[in-house]
Structure formats: C-alpha cells, structure tokens
Amino acid sequence: MQQRYLAHLDGLRAIAVGLVVVYHAGLGVFGAGFIGVDVFFVLSGFLITGQLVHNMQEGKFSFSQFYMRRIRRLAPAMLVVLLATLLAGAFVLLPEDLIYLSRLAALAVLSASNFYLANTTGGYFETETDEIALLHTWSLAVEEQYYLIWPLFLLVFLKFGARFWRPGLLAGIFLTSLAFSVWYTHADPMRAYYLLPARFHELFIGAMLAIAFQANKVPALPRSAREVMGWAGLGF
Secondary structure, three states: OOOOOOHHHHHHHHHHHHHHHHHHOOOOOOOOOOHHHHHHHHHHHHHHHHHHHHHHHOOOOOHHHHHHHHHHHHHHHHHHHHHHHHHHHHHHOOHHHHHHHHHHHHHHHOOOHHHHHHHHOOOOOOHHHHHOOOOOHHHHHHHHHHHHHHHHHHHHHHHHOOHHHHHHHHHHHHHHHHHHHHHHHHHOHHHHHHOHHHOHHHHHHHHHHHHHHHOOOOOOOOHHHHHHHHHHHHHO
C-alpha cells in the first residue's frame, strides 16, 4: 500500500521543531523542549521507511536513486546554511573558533559532525554549546548514518524474512537497542546524546509503525479515540 500524504504529521513536525526553537531561545516555556528531536527521529523513521517498503514491494527500489533523492532534498538548504554561517564566522569569530567552525562544517557535509561534537564538547547541555553555530547538524548526521544501513537491512528483511518470525525479530531489535540506549546513557551521557547507537530505537519505532502501516496491521480507530490519543500525546 502506498503511503499517502499525512498532513497531521507535518503539523507534528512543526510542533517538534517549534519546541526545540523555544528551548534554545531560552524562553523557559518548555524545560524539555529538546524532546522535539526525539519526536522528529520517530517521524523520520516512519515516513522514510514507508516510502522504502512501498518501493521495495513494487520492485522500484534503487540505492542510487534513494540516496540521490536524499541529497537533492537536503543539500541545497544545508549548503546555504553552511556557507552563510562560515561567511558570518569569518567576520565575528576569533581564528581558533573559525577553525573549529570550519571543521564542523566540513564534517556536516560528510554527515559526521555528531562524532566531532561528541569528542569536543562537554555535552549538549553545557554552556559553551550555546555558541556553536552548527550544533544542530548532529541530528541530521544521526539520520543520515541510520539511512546508510537501514535500506540494506530492510531489503534483506522483506526478501528473506519468513512472516511468522518477522514481528519477533523486530521486537527483539527494538528491545535490544532500547536496553543499549538506557545503559549507554548512564555509562557515557555526553556521547550517548550525539551518537546513533543510543538513538537507533527512536528511528526504529517509526520504522516499525511504517511496516505495520504498509501491511495493514494498524487497526482503524474511531475518530473520538484518535482525538483523545492525539491530545494525550501532545500533553505528554
């Protein structure tokens, strides 16, 4: 089943981004506004996996086309932001800070800025991170690293996985990744925030929902139930 356009997910993405912006603006309205990043990862896993599953089932999937679509969608805006930031940095930053920014920009292009940030900052919530202009590129790097491995896994999963063990396999992967995230967050919270292994379960939740959606395994709920669940989710 082809995944149709879901307008309410665009609304949810707007709320998620808005929470992050409000948090970084220091307005103090939502103390945990950074949770918008977690929501965004789930939505990304759902939307991208839905497209992948549909194309694979129709025999239309191509690795080169998938990655070219990702590049065409993300690169123009990203390059504008990087160039504008570097240009502004050339006028306002000290040489050492400009070198740091340049390295971060180069790694952002390679979808590896999260590794650099994990190794050079004291953590996402430290005071000095407020002055890192391209700090937000870590989340895009996590997504792109996920999509380097996920299409291959999904292709093998759909082609060779027997139906009776597919749910068990997905549940096992999810629980394992969630348990690892909990452990890693306690063992090394600084790197856990930035790196894919601790974020894998978030993208994977969305991916599992997309697989269930494509297989028509998601029950049709009454409008009243959907409204209650929606408001409850927003409240949480």
